[in-house]
Amino acid sequence: MKRGLRGALVAVVFLIVLALGALYPLLAKREAWLVAVWTQKAWLAALVLVPVVLWRTTLGVDGRVPRLALPTVAPLAVGPRGVRARFRDLPGILRATALTFAILALARPQNVLRGEESEERGIDIVVVLDLSGSMKAVMDTAGASKPTPGKAPGVRPTRLDVAKDVITDFIARRKTDRIGVVVFGKAAYVLSPPTLDYQLLTTLVSRMELDVIDSHGTAIGDAVGVGVARLRRSVAKSKAIILLTDGDSNAGAVSPEYATELAKGQGVRVYTVQIGNGDDVEVQDGVDFFGQPHYVRTRFPVNPELLQRIAGETGGEAFVANDRAALEKSMHAILDSLEKSRFLAQAATLEDLFPLLLAVALAGLLAEALTRVLVVRRFP
Numbered sequence: 001m002k003r004g005l006r007g008a009l010v011a012v013v014f015l016i017v018l019a020l021g022a023l024y025p026l027l028a029k030r031e032a033w034l035v036a037v038w039t040q041k042a043w044l045a046a047l048v049l050v051p052v053v054l055w056r057t058t059l060g061v062d063g064r065v066p067r068l069a070l071p072t073v074a075p076l077a078v079g080p081r082g083v084r085a086r087f088r089d090l091p092g093i094l095r096a097t098a099l100t101f102a103i104l105a106l107a108r109p110q111n112v113l114r115g116e117e118s119e120e121r122g123i124d125i126v127v128v129l130d131l132s133g134s135m136k137a138v139m140d141t142a143g144a145s146k147p148t149p150g151k152a153p154g155v156r157p158t159r160l161d162v163a164k165d166v167i168t169d170f171i172a173r174r175k176t177d178r179i180g181v182v183v184f185g186k187a188a189y190v191l192s193p194p195t196l197d198y199q200l201l202t203t204l205v206s207r208m209e210l211d212v213i214d215s216h217g218t219a220i221g222d223a224v225g226v227g228v229a230r231l232r233r234s235v236a237k238s239k240a241i242i243l244l245t246d247g248d249s250n251a252g253a254v255s256p257e258y259a260t261e262l263a264k265g266q267g268v269r270v271y272t273v274q275i276g277n278g279d280d281v282e283v284q285d286g287v288d289f290f291g292q293p294h295y296v297r298t299r300f301p302v303n304p305e306l307l308q309r310i311a312g313e314t315g316g317e318a319f320v321a322n323d324r325a326a327l328e329k330s331m332h333a334i335l336d337s338l339e340k341s342r343f344l345a346q347a348a349t350l351e352d353l354f355p356l357l358l359a360v361a362l363a364g365l366l367a368e369a370l371t372r373v374l375v376v377r378r379f380p
Contacts, residue, residue, distance in 0.1 A: 003059065006089070010058045014093045021097055021364065025356035032111040036353055043106040050100050057092025087375050091368045098364030105357035122176035123238040123338050124194050126227040127167055130245035130275075131185045131208065133215040134300035135160040137246070137281040140323040155284070155293050159275050160210060162324045163244055168202045170331045180230050181205060186217030186251045188226040194234065219252025220245060224259035224270060224310065231268050238338050239268045240316070242331070246275035248303035260310050269316040271334045272307035276300065277322055 026033060038044065139159045171179060179201055180194035191204050220243070227241040241263065249256050263270050282295040304320070311318040317337060319330035 007059055010054070010089050010093065013089070014054055014096060017093055017097045018100060021101060021360045024360055025353065028356055029111065029353060032351070032353060033109070036109040036111055038107045038109050040106060040108045043103055043108075046103045046106075047100065050096055050103070053099055054092060054096035057095050058089040061092070087371065091372045091376060094364050094368035094371060098361045098368065101357045101361035101364065105354040105361060107354075109353040109357070111351040111353055122178060122236070123240060124178045124180075124231055124234040124236040125239075126180040126182055126194065126230050126241050127170075128182045128184065128188075128223045128227050128241055128243045128245075129163060129167065129191075129205075129208065130218065130223075130247065131160070131183050131210060131213055131215055132218045132245075132247055133185075133210065134218070134247045135163070135215075135275075136210055137276065137283050137298075137300065138295065139275070156282075156295075157324075158284075159246055160208070162327060163275065164205055164208060166324065166327050166331055167205050167244075169328070170335075171198050171201050171205070174198065178234075178236070180227075182223055182227050182230070183208060183213065184219050184223035184226075184252075186214040187219055188222040188252070189213060190226060190230060193230050217251030218245065218247040218249055219254075220249035220306070220310075221254035221256040221259040222252035224256065225254040225262055228259065228262045228266050228268050232266055239266070240334070240338055241268055241270045242334055243270060243272045243307070243310070244275060245272070245307070246300060246302065248301045249306060256306055256310060260313050263310075263314045268314060269338075270310050270314040271316040271337075272311045272318045273327065273330050273334075274302060274304055274307050274318070274320045275322075275327065276302060277304075277320060278302040 136158050138156045139162045178194040181191040231239045280297045280299050284293050285296045308318040321327035321330050
């Protein structure tokens with residue numbers, strides 16, 4: 001067979017085998033390939049190697065085969081030839097096909113499943129955390145489910161330390177509740193709108209420290225108002241604000257009474273957690289001569305009547321927590337009292353398609369090995 005005709009035949013057979021190999025992944029996932037995303041596109045550049053491998057394993061073999069000089073080959077030219085000799089290029093074609101699908105598998109195609117609506121049970125919650133100066137008071141952790149981490153030896157955990165740790169634990173226990181966070185001192189600020197990204201929430205809460213905002217005041221009205229604003233567009237049946245504070249309202253542009261009316265108008269229940277009961281508490285006041293933390297006793301005013309009124313008028317509950325164990329119990333009691341609501345969560349998942357391509361590549365290599373052993377004529 002002339003070399004040009006043989007090369008054309010090799011190319012045609014290669015395309016046919018390639019098309020046959022593509023039938024399996026195409027039939028298995030059909031429309032998925034129309035929206036597939038190739039996450040490792042750089043591997044597609046390796047497809048330029050396929051023609052080189054195809055040529056070297058078919059026509060290129062002739063130039064690498066040892067030759068024996070004979071005075072004449074006429075008897076061989078007219079001698080009988082077996083059918084298997086016509087398949088000498090098939091192993092190379094199968095190898096090139098396997099290489100093609102292996103490269104496509106390395107490019108890792110994925111099917112993006114968008115718009116899947118899954119019905120979840122959950123509530124929309126905004127946790128409102130007090131960052132006023134009174135949160136630096138020491139808080140007892142006796143009887144807690146676990147110790148407060150991250151404190152240096154001799155330094156006792158503050159109300160803020162305990163509150164942050166309890167909030168992060170509260171977030172970790174949630175599954176389908178959308179949670180947002182608002183922090184406040186003299187003014188209120190949105191740390192995060194309601195979201196299902198619990199990892200982000202945990203990171204943001206753990207980084208909260210005193211004095212990141214103006215802590216010379218306790219704007220309870222502003223804090224509740226900002227929390228209500230973040231829930232205004234919520235479609236959940238149950239919407240709640242969990243207000244953690246240890247002081248009386250003495251700052252802000254919105255009064256607690258007006259904020260309560262806003263919450264009632266939006267159907268938001270406010271659950272208040274009063275940290276401390278107004279008794280004398282210890283506050284770190286620098287260090288002593290030996291470098292040990294020095295504590296002094298002081299008192300911060302609280303207004304339990306205000307917190308009870310806010311909770312009662314909005315359909316929530318009021319709690320008092322003097323230590324970590326009580327704070328944990330309050331947070332779990334709040335969740336248990338909330339009625340679960342249903343909302344549609346938009347899901348976006350990824351489905352890997354490369355196993356289909358990899359299976360074809362392995363099948364091609366197996367077919368090549370079997371063809372060389374069972375079909376192609378070989379000489380010892």
